[in-house]
Amino acid sequence: MHPTSLMMTSSLIIIFVILTYPVLTTLSPRPQDPHWALSHVKTAVKLAFFVSLLPLFLFLNEGLETIITNWNWMNTATFDINISLKFDHYSVIFTPIALYVTWSILEFASWYMHADPDMNRFFKYLLIFLITMIILVTANNMFQLFIGWEGVGIMSFLLIGWWHGRADANTAALQAVLYNRIGDIGLIFFMAWVAMNLNSWEMQQMFAVAKDMDLTYPLLGLIIAATGKSAQFGLHPWLPSAMEGPTPVSALLHSSTMVVAGIFLLIRMSPLMENNQTALTTCLCLGALTTLFTATCALTQNDIKKIVAFSTSSQLGLMMVTIGLNQPQLAFLHICTHAFFKAMLFLCSGSIIHSLNDEQDIRKMGGMHRLTPFTSSCLTIGSLALTGTPFLAGFFSKDAIIEALNTSYLNAWALALTLLATSFTAVYSLRVIYFVSMGHPRFNPLSPINENNPTVINPIKRLAWGSIIAGLLITSNIIPIKTPIMSMPAVLKLAALTVTILGLLLALELATLTNKQFKPTPTLTPHHFSNMLGFFPTIIHRLTPKLNLFLGQAIASQTIDQTWLEKSGPKALTNLNLPMITTTSNIQQGLIKTYLSLFLLTLTLALLISY
Amino acid sequence: MGAHLVRRYVTETDTEPDPAKKFEFDPQFGFDERKEREMVASQEQMNLAQLPLEQRDYCAHYLLKLMKCKRDNWPNFLACKHERHDWDYCEHQDYVMRMKEYERERRLQLRKKRIEAKAEAA
Numbered sequence: 001m002h003p004t005s006l007m008m009t010s011s012l013i014i015i016f017v018i019l020t021y022p023v024l025t026t027l028s029p030r031p032q033d034p035h036w037a038l039s040h041v042k043t044a045v046k047l048a049f050f051v052s053l054l055p056l057f058l059f060l061n062e063g064l065e066t067i068i069t070n071w072n073w074m075n076t077a078t079f080d081i082n083i084s085l086k087f088d089h090y091s092v093i094f095t096p097i098a099l100y101v102t103w104s105i106l107e108f109a110s111w112y113m114h115a116d117p118d119m120n121r122f123f124k125y126l127l128i129f130l131i132t133m134i135i136l137v138t139a140n141n142m143f144q145l146f147i148g149w150e151g152v153g154i155m156s157f158l159l160i161g162w163w164h165g166r167a168d169a170n171t172a173a174l175q176a177v178l179y180n181r182i183g184d185i186g187l188i189f190f191m192a193w194v195a196m197n198l199n200s201w202e203m204q205q206m207f208a209v210a211k212d213m214d215l216t217y218p219l220l221g222l223i224i225a226a227t228g229k230s231a232q233f234g235l236h237p238w239l240p241s242a243m244e245g246p247t248p249v250s251a252l253l254h255s256s257t258m259v260v261a262g263i264f265l266l267i268r269m270s271p272l273m274e275n276n277q278t279a280l281t282t283c284l285c286l287g288a289l290t291t292l293f294t295a296t297c298a299l300t301q302n303d304i305k306k307i308v309a310f311s312t313s314s315q316l317g318l319m320m321v322t323i324g325l326n327q328p329q330l331a332f333l334h335i336c337t338h339a340f341f342k343a344m345l346f347l348c349s350g351s352i353i354h355s356l357n358d359e360q361d362i363r364k365m366g367g368m369h370r371l372t373p374f375t376s377s378c379l380t381i382g383s384l385a386l387t388g389t390p391f392l393a394g395f396f397s398k399d400a401i402i403e404a405l406n407t408s409y410l411n412a413w414a415l416a417l418t419l420l421a422t423s424f425t426a427v428y429s430l431r432v433i434y435f436v437s438m439g440h441p442r443f444n445p446l447s448p449i450n451e452n453n454p455t456v457i458n459p460i461k462r463l464a465w466g467s468i469i470a471g472l473l474i475t476s477n478i479i480p481i482k483t484p485i486m487s488m489p490a491v492l493k494l495a496a497l498t499v500t501i502l503g504l505l506l507a508l509e510l511a512t513l514t515n516k517q518f519k520p521t522p523t524l525t526p527h528h529f530s531n532m533l534g535f536f537p538t539i540i541h542r543l544t545p546k547l548n549l550f551l552g553q554a555i556a557s558q559t560i561d562q563t564w565l566e567k568s569g570p571k572a573l574t575n576l577n578l579p580m581i582t583t584t585s586n587i588q589q590g591l592i593k594t595y596l597s598l599f600l601l602t603l604t605l606a607l608l609i610s611y
Numbered sequence: 612m613g614a615h616l617v618r619r620y621v622t623e624t625d626t627e628p629d630p631a632k633k634f635e636f637d638p639q640f641g642f643d644e645r646k647e648r649e650m651v652a653s654q655e656q657m658n659l660a661q662l663p664l665e666q667r668d669y670c671a672h673y674l675l676k677l678m679k680c681k682r683d684n685w686p687n688f689l690a691c692k693h694e695r696h697d698w699d700y701c702e703h704q705d706y707v708m709r710m711k712e713y714e715r716e717r718r719l720q721l722r723k724k725r726i727e728a729k730a731e732a733a
């Protein structure tokens with residue numbers, strides 16, 4: 001075997017071994033070292049990150065991609081399921097990024113969760129999540145992808161419900177599992193269709209055999225799966241509810257890695273999607289709707305974590321729009337840049353929350369720029385990257401997406417919604433900065449604010465570097481697979497920037513309105529719509545169970561009781577027989593009148609018959 | 612910007628050509644001599660570079676040069692500005708050519724309409 005491919009495959013197997021080893025040590029009966037979390041888990045992830053840089057550099061230098069088939073698991077005469085790892089352009093770039101972000105989050109979590117008695121178990125859960133995420137990303141067949149898919153779903157459930165004594169956390173965890181399950185229906189439908197019609201779950205065979213087939217139904221199944229996992233409109237409420245989990249969980253799972261799994265699935269399956277206009281249009285419209293709806297909801301939230309969660313959902317909608325434009329590589333670029341600045345936004349929020357004695361309401365923050373200058377600066381950098389400020393990380397991906405949308409032969413409605421959502425991004429980002437960093441403090445002065453701890457500062461610093469240079473590094477090193485259209489009028493080229501600046505100016509104008517003391521404002525309908533999350537959870541979470549219960553009641557009482565017992569069974573027999581019985585008994589009462597009437601009747605009949 | 616949309620849907624709905632459909636007029640019409648464009652990169656070269664189908668256009672030779680420059684100069688990712696510019700400029704020229712073809716078709720359609728209107732008036 002060629003030494004380069006040997007190096008590549010070896011490093012990738014070593015990554016799996018390094019990450020799995022700490023989990024296996026927890027199986028031994030010896031009591032665990034109290035510092036196991038830091039000494040074993042964080043070190044393992046850091047080491048795995050540095051090891052993963054070797055395949056990345058080999059890929060960037062030579063374009064080397066490998067597929068390793070390790071084990072024939074379940075092989076029949078006609079169908080094979082193997083353990084098969086695919087290290088192509090997408091997984092080779094995503095793995096180091098996921099490991100880098102996880103390393104930073106684990107270091108932060110060692111401070112954030114230091115008062116938690118079960119910190120070792122928390123880190124173990126995060127590590128198992130990371131392993132299943134990498135299994136998902138490197139899967140070369142649908143079965144392995146499904147293992148990773150379900151694994152990240154289960155770890156999400158366990159981590160959201162970490163503080164399981166809290167009823168809201170349990171509800172949120174259950175909500176996450178249920179919504180993901182609905183998405184899984186789509187994925188299982190896709191897998192079943194593919195197994196029946198394409199006779200394999202290996203991706204290479206799927207792409208080769210499906211060339212001229214009509215793939216609309218399985219692709220719609222895939223889109224439903226992505227809708228569930230990536231919180232698109234219709235199956236989105238679980239993502240803001242997932243903020244019940246600890247902030248490191250929100251930073252890792254619900255911003256950088258798990259929620260992008262749905263989009264990643266669509267990127268992996270893009271060779272199947274690129275010729276099916278129905279699927280592409282569905283993605284485009286669904287993504288546009290999601291990005292605008294969730295950006296609208298983010299405008300009026302008061303919990304800092306919920307604002308960032310809705311921001312994540314909005315960016316996921318933008319990634320879905322990119323898939324709908326048939327640009328999977330741009331969507332992947334946005335996944336990579338988004339991981340950095342979104343994780344950093346969550347870590348800064350977590351630092352501020354802990355500093356203010358677990359206060360999450362932005363209306364009770366303020367003046368953090370003078371009190372925690374580093375954290376507040378990084379919050380600003382993250383927000384600037386999110387809004388697509390030129391030459392930060394978000395610019396390279398977001399602007400490219402909007403340019404592709406502007407220059408494509410497509411849907412004006414989707415374009416309008418996406419541009420509006422871009423301006424809303426600037427609005428709610430400024431809202432966070434205004435309420436958190438600017439102005440004067442609106443909380444009691446006795447809070448444990450300090451930035452002395454390097455376990456807090458270093459992760460945020462690393463992610464800040466990522467938010468600044470990641471976009472430049474990735475776009476400079478990778479040649480796009482689809483030729484970008486570079487020629488367009490200046491208006492289209494500057495559209496994203498213009499819309500963002502307009503949103504920023506609007507938000508500044510609105511912010512200055514809060515300086516004056518007005519009379520108590522009445523509830524405005526748009527504000528109410530946005531604050532109640534579009535009434536979507538209110539309606540769906542109450543209507544569906546109510547309908548189901550009514551249906552159950554109707555089936556139980558009407559179908560079973562009424563139909564079987566009353567209309568067709570015992571009571572029906574009774575009802576049929578009763579009139580006959582009554583009539584017969586009434587006739588045979590022993591009255592002379594009855595006898596005389598019968599006698600007369602018989603006589604009349606006899607006379608009629610004889611004549 | 613947007614004038615083409617106004618023309619297509621509002622003012623000149625019958626003459627505005629549809630870019631998705633084949634153009635009506637002969638490419639040689641009105642020209643003395645028009646040579647077909649030639650690919651500079653050969654099929655074999657593009658196969659060896661494993662170029663995706665969409666990138667096998669008339670600018671593929673610049674792309675191949677860019678890919679080679681990138682591979683030779685890694686890790687210096689700032690090294691291939693000139694090659695990148697060449698490829699981008701070639702794609703831009705290709706875009707300009709497509710716009711010119713569209714404009715030619717549009718003007719020929721308008722000319723056809725004018726001739727027909729004159730014939731009808733006469």
